[in-house]
Amino acid sequence: MPFTVADYVLKRLSQQGVDTLFGVPAAFCAPLFDAVGSHGIKAVVTAADLEAGYAADGYARTRGLGAVAVANGVGMLSMVNAIAGAFVERSPVVVLNGGPNAANLANLKDFDVLFSHSTGRPDGDLAAYQLVTASAARAGRAADVPALVDNAISTAIRAKRPVYVEINRDIWTATCPAPAGALPVTNPAAGTEQQLAATIVGLVRAASAPLVLVGTEIQRYGLADKVADLIAKLGVRWSAQLLAKSVLPEQGNGWVGVFAPPNSLPSAAGAVANADLILMLGCVFPSSYATLVSGGVNRIVTAYDGKVKIKNAAKQNAELGALVTAMVTEAARQAPMPVPAAVDPAAPAATGPLTYRQVFDRIGAALDASWLVVPDTFLGVASAANLPVKGRDAFLCGAVWASIGHSVAAAVGASFGSSRRPLVVCGDGGFHMTAQALSTMVRYGRNPVVVVIDNGIYGFEQFLIDSGYFGNAGAQPKPYVVLNRWDFVAFAKGLGVPFARSVDTAAAFDQALAAAKASNTPGLIVARVDPHGLPAELS
Template sequence: MQNKTFTVADYLLTRLKQLNVTEVFQIPGDYVKHFTQTLEHFDGVSAVGAINELDAAYAADAYGRTRGLGAVSLQYGVSTFIALNAIGGAYVERSPVIVISATPGADARQITRMYDVLYHHSTGNLDADQEVYDQVTVASETLSTSAGAGEKIDRLIIAALTYKRPVFIECYKEVWGEPCMPPSGKPLKPIIIKSEPLALVNAVDTAWAQLTAAQQPMIFAGVELLRHGLSGLLQELIDVSGFLYTTTSLGKTVLDEGGDKFIGTYSDQASIESVRNLVASSDCFLTLGTIITDDYLWFIENKYADMVLATTELVRVGYFIYENVTMEDFMKALIDRFKTHGKPYPLDVTAPPQPTYPEPWLSNSDPVFADQPHILTYNRFFQHTMKFLTDKNMLKDIVWTFGISSAMYVATNAYGLPQNSFLSSAAWQIIGYETGATTGAQLGSGKRAWAVAGDGGFMTVCQSLSTLARNKLNAVVFVMSNQVYAIEQVYVNMDAFKPGPEHQFDTFDLLPKWDYLALAKAYGAEGFRVTTITELQDLLFVLADIKDKPALVEVVIPQKDLPGQMRRLGNE
């Protein structure tokens, strides 16, 4: 039951509820107590207590990616600073998250001015939290009074919805509990930004000339299309143009991965051969909503002039940049051009057939272990797991989470995943995201979360397993257990993967051996360990039937297993 007095905290929670944010991830604290106490009794929005700040913020990020908006409540200073890493990832990868906190109140600030008292969790600069979060948010506010609080909260939420990036709000300690008028019953909406008409015409004219002159045009789709609800426009553009399409690693599953126009995900040299060849031979890329990271340096170095690029930040055709043109308007105008033009559009081209099982995994599995067909490798894990899920028609019910790891690059070779079912830290590239994200991914999507972690990444945020258990979520966390930072070693010195004792991993890339079964028991999860393909195949049936409890699976792979995907990346 709500407090009798409607407060600033009630206002924010009401706005979140109107936008179908039914969970807020939280870390408790005395400064933010008025908000957390209100949250605890607020009808329609549940508090999800996390074990640490990264756990909470990763969960809020994944929730934002799957539900459309996430929220995390944090203690001042010591909590917000820890969570900064996760919110930085949400900022880079376009996940709208409301970061909620509180700061020392008016009384504490007066005492500080009078007596030079340093309050707990403070650096001495009481504005430090907002100043820091200004670097990783599109809007921020510190509310010193309830006067005007509703309007300021609305502006922040609208900014998050418009730009699909985090915002930061902190109140003086007492303000969250101060009286406030309720909001209107109408949910907030993003601002609709329109193009400057002449600039739009010029951009489309130039783009049309380049697209129609191309012999092998292709669409290169990115995550912004998914975040901004433009996947439908992407599908329409594919239909009217007939172009083949690929996606970035971060944009994987921007559409359901099916049909005869999807060539596969382009993850540079980690891609399968047919994808690499098609990208290399294409002479024009309609590049939409992509975040071009240094994973795509070859692409930029070789295809920059061939790009017709539209993102939320700019439109570029070849070397020409057009300002005040939105991606949505640009896509709609191109669709109209294709419809009006007619033949030869839509082009009568089809993507190469998807690799036939056991490809693409078999040819990418480390050949060093070819004479040990029973043991597990990165590629053999995905080979048998994906076949099981496909045969059992389970892919539609699963959302995958990946931090940066060898497993993530291997997984980009998968086909047949449904829309918005592949969440990764492919741009920010943080280890551990996959485990922390599971709670938010499952609650946000309503699907079962399956995380695939490197053991180094899992070790950074393993406490998330306890959050899953406490909330009775049956997520599965696979830990690829080789006791090394394998992806790090690839870029430091790939010779370490060569057979023989003379080839050693760098000491800083070695990890301790953990007892994962004992760890699972301590956190309230089911624990399993698999060392062979047969053990994995048998376990997959067991995992399918687990309810109301997470599962931790140690997947034992050779320390020197080097997937073909990573070998090609490392040699680039």
């Protein structure tokens, strides 16, 4: 059989370790799905386009590179939100689209005849994805494909961001040469790293209370071991952003907890507030960091996106891996400074009616090295930041883009990309967004456990709009944050989920979580809490 354009795309993906293509197939990209089996790649068809994007994102965060293909127009525009989150949070997803052919474009131009799912603009999908990817391009001829695909996949890996590839629907099965040579997947050093490392380490050594803040690029670029070595050789206190929780094991001297303002543990908040030098490595800055970053330039050194900024100085080019390597060498020239022991909070016992605090206390008590915690954006996200996860890469979240519903669908992808078992914790409002992902878990025999905290409202929105509602049993929520009450257990059973249980006490929650773990199948636990209750971090 001839080697085709579809074969070229899939071969390049498989060479980079991708073994799963997520999506919702449609006529324009069907030949791509037809060809997956020849390349050791399985197609996972999700229950919705948005879910496909989130799943590919979850896979990319755990595997290193993900791929997704949905219908042009209707599917692609539905999925933009998921890819935007991947762009912001440095998740390399290859978005594949079957685009219009020459006749489609000619009829649109000459006669205003819309091709399938068209908005009437010839580059509608392409233009949309240019906003949320590091590279977006269209291949109209088979001869264009090798260079375009190679550049896209290489860019995704080097930039740790999604890319978009649109291929003329007529050329998927056209003959194409096989890939030649390896892709360039590393960023070259800028030549500034040695001098910058000497300057930065000197500033750390001269500071009386320095702190290293670990960001998600450390995980994305595979620099965790080197950063752990750097922290040990410097002898500094260290924290992590929520997006980077468990990039390093949360233990050992100097660990102060996750810094997730405005609801950080006092140990982390105090360490950041009192630091006279903060070295931020690979960080992405959410809006909650605005005060710290804009008001603390005289004590902050940042290294991210291939740039280094030392206090008030101008940004300089520097490759992060080369910089960290140089800093380790520089730090080894002196003995480490002494630092306090790690923060290690203990979980209370299971007593009384179920509350937000109890849910997270009980999850914390049950965590072991088999779990990958996947929290949603909801009232409990600050509590999730303080969960005692075990080991490295035990946590996945959308902390910066903060799109509710990400967790359930991302867990689908993570279940294929990680050896850990996803444990989702989300609010009932977020669950409403992507609940159909349970169906995908059942269909493909995946085993995430989804904990839905059921309080009947969009709790985070109510908190942001009027936090006085919480703690006041007589107060009424804003009418537009009230949810339609689902029978979650019946819903899950209807999708074929083998284990589904609703609980309202701490002891029952413990029993349900243990039973769900033992089942080794998809599971749903509905944790019913008082609508006026708040997590401890927000109380």
